Amino acid sequence: MYIIKNALRNITRSKGRNILIGCIALVIGLSACLALSIRQAAVSERESGLSNLNITASISMDRQSVMEELRQNPPEDSEDTRSSMKEKMSGMKELSLDELKTYAKADSVKDFYYTQSASLNASSIDAVSTSSASSNADSQGNNMPMEGKGMGGMQNQGDFTVTGYSSYAAMTAFSDGTATLREGELFTEGSAALECVINKELATLNDIAINDTITFTNPSDEEESYKIKVVGIYTTTSATDAGMGMNSMDPANQIYMSYEALNSIAEKSAASSSDNALRTQTRGTYVFENVEAYDTFEAQARKLGLSDDYTVSSSDVAAYEQSLVPLENLSTYAGYLLAVVLIIGGVILVVLNIYHIRERKYEIGVLAAIGMNKKKIALQFICEIFIVTLISIMLGCGIGAAGSVPLTNTLLQSQSAEVSTTQETGPFGNAGEPGGRGMNKGQPGNQKVSYIEEISSATNGRVLLELGGIAILLTLLSSGMAVMTILRYEPLKILSNRE
Numbered sequence: 001m002y003i004i005k006n007a008l009r010n011i012t013r014s015k016g017r018n019i020l021i022g023c024i025a026l027v028i029g030l031s032a033c034l035a036l037s038i039r040q041a042a043v044s045e046r047e048s049g050l051s052n053l054n055i056t057a058s059i060s061m062d063r064q065s066v067m068e069e070l071r072q073n074p075p076e077d078s079e080d081t082r083s084s085m086k087e088k089m090s091g092m093k094e095l096s097l098d099e100l101k102t103y104a105k106a107d108s109v110k111d112f113y114y115t116q117s118a119s120l121n122a123s124s125i126d127a128v129s130t131s132s133a134s135s136n137a138d139s140q141g142n143n144m145p146m147e148g149k150g151m152g153g154m155q156n157q158g159d160f161t162v163t164g165y166s167s168y169a170a171m172t173a174f175s176d177g178t179a180t181l182r183e184g185e186l187f188t189e190g191s192a193a194l195e196c197v198i199n200k201e202l203a204t205l206n207d208i209a210i211n212d213t214i215t216f217t218n219p220s221d222e223e224e225s226y227k228i229k230v231v232g233i234y235t236t237t238s239a240t241d242a243g244m245g246m247n248s249m250d251p252a253n254q255i256y257m258s259y260e261a262l263n264s265i266a267e268k269s270a271a272s273s274s275d276n277a278l279r280t281q282t283r284g285t286y287v288f289e290n291v292e293a294y295d296t297f298e299a300q301a302r303k304l305g306l307s308d309d310y311t312v313s314s315s316d317v318a319a320y321e322q323s324l325v326p327l328e329n330l331s332t333y334a335g336y337l338l339a340v341v342l343i344i345g346g347v348i349l350v351v352l353n354i355y356h357i358r359e360r361k362y363e364i365g366v367l368a369a370i371g372m373n374k375k376k377i378a379l380q381f382i383c384e385i386f387i388v389t390l391i392s393i394m395l396g397c398g399i400g401a402a403g404s405v406p407l408t409n410t411l412l413q414s415q416s417a418e419v420s421t422t423q424e425t426g427p428f429g430n431a432g433e434p435g436g437r438g439m440n441k442g443q444p445g446n447q448k449v450s451y452i453e454e455i456s457s458a459t460n461g462r463v464l465l466e467l468g469g470i471a472i473l474l475t476l477l478s479s480g481m482a483v484m485t486i487l488r489y490e491p492l493k494i495l496s497n498r499e
């Protein structure tokens with residue numbers, strides 16, 4: 001108790017020195033609080049966001065690994081490189097529905113649904129034109145990969161993309177509000193009846209009403225036709241990508257029906273012609289309870305027989321991680337700031353305390369001469385430094401906590417604007433892809449990313465504990481040299497050689 005009282009007395013006696021140390025510690029505390037708050041906000045935002053995220057994933061061919069393998073072991077001739085890549089790609093095939101269902105048996109999978117898509121033309125209606133270039137889409141030889149065969153299997157591209165859904169749950173555009181049913185009803189789930197839902201823009205263009213029939217044709221064989229009844233009309237908020245130059249990519253030309261109905265068309269087409277049969281693509285979607293289940297799914301799928309030629313990806317996780325990029329960048333910069341402030345501040349405090357100990361050398365000699373243990377003398381100096389440092393850092397913490405949220409939000413908005421500009425222009429002035437990942441890794445592609453530009457809280461109990469640890473660290477660092485100096489002083493020499 002005497003040591004603490006004496007330490008407090010010495011603090012009030014040496015106001016100038018302690019105010020100087022306090023100001024330095026205040027700046028350190030303020031900077032550390034802001035830096036730690038930003039870093040903690042990034043961690044909290046990631047954890048809370050992922051815990052509330054509806055996570056879905058799909059399995060696709062890992063084309064990126066194929067190209068990486070060829071880059072690491074390139075053939076001597078460039079022609080061989082192209083032929084090797086073509087051969088490798090042609091050997092890869094889309095997973096069948098049975099295989100997709102097999103991997104859905106993994107314990108981590110909460111739900112599973114699937115879709116089938118095909119490109120069709122229509123003889124009885126006109127497609128909504130995407131751009132002036134779209135009229136040449138067929139003549140330019142736009143193609144679509146076939147199901148179950150290599151990348152070499154192609155067919156002519158139709159004006160309409162017809163998608164068959166295994167269940168209403170698979171129609172995520174309707175569940176997330178992107179699409180809304182305006183007239184009629186949805187097709188019957190699981191029914192093989194040739195019924196469909198079309199876009200209102202397409203219906204308006206062709207004066208189509210509920211219960212009307214549309215005649216669709218195989219792009220590779222116009223003689224092959226299918227009559228499909230319109231049971232519903234929907235609207236969508238999806239934007240048209242005119243740069244694609246293909247009518248089938250226009251949201252207005254998207255036709256929805258049940259998987260069973262579209263599959264019956266595909267089977268009928270395959271039975272009538274093997275060369276010009278309608279080509280389809282099947283895509284399975286796996287639903288997970290949380291991000292931990294998603295992280296374990298790939299390993300479980302590998303045990304169920306999934307080849308290394310395929311990869312598991314989630315556009316949901318990728319898009320959310322992409323939205324965190326500005327906050328993650330800010331967190332990195334905050335870490336650098338924290339390191340610089342601690343190093344510079346620590347060095348200044350060490351120098352000040354060494355200088356202060358030399359000034360109080362005679363006091364140390366007197367205390368040692370009257371019988372006070374050197375360790376207790378050193379402890380008194382440590383208490384002085386710790387009290388001043390702790391109070392100053394707590395003041396800095398209070399100021400930092402009050403300003404951390406508005407300052408972080410301001411910096412976050414600036415960082416979001418910078419990231420958006422960088423990724424829109426790309427490194428060479430071209431349109432860049434967010435995140436720098438390949439599409440098969442869950443990349444959200446060219447979709448507009450909604451970056452996080454605001455946080456609700458930053459400073460919490462963990463930040464306060466870390467600041468307390470910083471106060472102790474600075475105290476030990478700045479008093480370490482002083483303690484070593486005190487322990488080597490000889491009291492009699494100090495008193496006999498008083499300066």
